[in-house]
Amino acid sequence: QVCIVFSDFGKMQNVCNLLVEKLGTSVTICPPHFYHTPEAVDTLRRQVCVAAVGNTHRKAQEVCRLFGQSLGKPLLIREEETKEWGGHIDSHLSNSLDSLTLQERIQHATAYASCRVFAVFEITKEASCSKTF
Numbered sequence: 001q002v003c004i005v006f007s008d009f010g011k012m013q014n015v016c017n018l019l020v021e022k023l024g025t026s027v028t029i030c031p032p033h034f035y036h037t038p039e040a041v042d043t044l045r046r047q048v049c050v051a052a053v054g055n056t057h058r059k060a061q062e063v064c065r066l067f068g069q070s071l072g073k074p075l076l077i078r079e080e081e082t083k084e085w086g087g088h089i090d091s092h093l094s095n096s097l098d099s100l101t102l103q104e105r106i107q108h109a110t111a112y113a114s115c116r117v118f119a120v121f122e123i124t125k126e127a128s129c130s131k132t133f
Contacts, residue, residue: 070125072124
């Protein structure tokens with residue numbers, strides 16, 4: 001029995017296909033077990049927070065444009081709440097794992113995160129330019 005850990009799903013599929021192609025029925029490939037490393041979950045949290053700050057900045061810019069103002073530098077950015085869900089298959093489901101399709105296994109193992117941020121930006125008056133026609 002050989003156990004291989006892959007960090008790339010595509011590479012895993014390619015290796016499995018190659019083994020089956022070359023070794024035929026002499027090889028049995030068990031369904032994959034999906035999990036997230038602590039580093040991967042931490043990276044997801046950071047990416048979600050950065051995206052939330054970016055969304056907040058874009059929305060603030062749009063509001064400023066409506067009122068003829070310019071968005072200045074951020075004065076305060078605070079992460080208010082981070083939520084995570086999914087990313088594992090619950091232990092009470094482990095008995096029924098064999099009955100799940102690969103797509104269902106991936107769906108159950110997919111991790112999701114959301115982040116709510118609070119931001120205060122400096123607002124400045126837009127420089128007006130006058131043109132004579």
